[in-house]
Amino acid sequence: MATDAAGAAGLASARASDELRGSTLGADPEPRDRVLASRDDRRATIDRHRGRGRTLVVLSLAVPGPKSAPPGAGALFAWAAREVGRAFPGAKRLDLRVDALGPFALWSTRVWPDAAKARCVALEASQPAARLVDLDVYSPGGEAVDRASLLLQPRPCLCCGEPARDCLLEGAHPLDELTARARELLAGLDA
Numbered sequence: 001m002a003t004d005a006a007g008a009a010g011l012a013s014a015r016a017s018d019e020l021r022g023s024t025l026g027a028d029p030e031p032r033d034r035v036l037a038s039r040d041d042r043r044a045t046i047d048r049h050r051g052r053g054r055t056l057v058v059l060s061l062a063v064p065g066p067k068s069a070p071p072g073a074g075a076l077f078a079w080a081a082r083e084v085g086r087a088f089p090g091a092k093r094l095d096l097r098v099d100a101l102g103p104f105a106l107w108s109t110r111v112w113p114d115a116a117k118a119r120c121v122a123l124e125a126s127q128p129a130a131r132l133v134d135l136d137v138y139s140p141g142g143e144a145v146d147r148a149s150l151l152l153q154p155r156p157c158l159c160c161g162e163p164a165r166d167c168l169l170e171g172a173h174p175l176d177e178l179t180a181r182a183r184e185l186l187a188g189l190d191a
């Protein structure tokens with residue numbers, strides 16, 4: 001059962017990866033209206049699935065820079081999707097797509113939300129490139145489960161290790177620095 005689920009997740013992630021490799025997606029900056037439309041679509045998809053009695057795990061990439069899927073992003077996403085399959089045996093994949101923001105997938109699981117968030121945080125910290133992976137968790141009632149509610153440290157900044165939110169609010173790092181750091185992390189991906 002667990003093996004089947006992991007296999008299915010692996011297949012799905014391989015397909016997403018092929019799709020990324022085979023397309024020119026991410027070759028140029030995405031037009032702003034397409035980015036905004038994709039953000040709305042993702043939000044609508046999450047809203048459609050959350051609060052239906054299962055914990056929801058949402059996977060996306062948070063790669064700074066003008067390209068939605070720079071080199072290495074497909075491999076990183078495929079790795080992360082595989083790891084989600086392993087961390088959540090029996091999870092049901094509800095969506096998998098590549099849009100103007102990059103690849104995106106979502107699963108429902110019976111795992112208790114706090115435990116699910118802890119597994120996701122561990123996954124995000126499991127290798128340097130995983131810092132570019134974003135895993136969001138929603139409780140069966142539809143509430144977002146954040147790090148603070150589990151008394152976990154906030155996510156560290158890619159560049160300096162301070163809380164990422166502070167650096168973002170302060171504009172602590174120019175986009176060039178963040179983009180270069182992301183490229184460095186992707187180059188060192190242990191997929």
Ligand SMILES: [Zn+2]
Nearest residue numbers: 157159160167
């Ligand atoms: Zn920083």
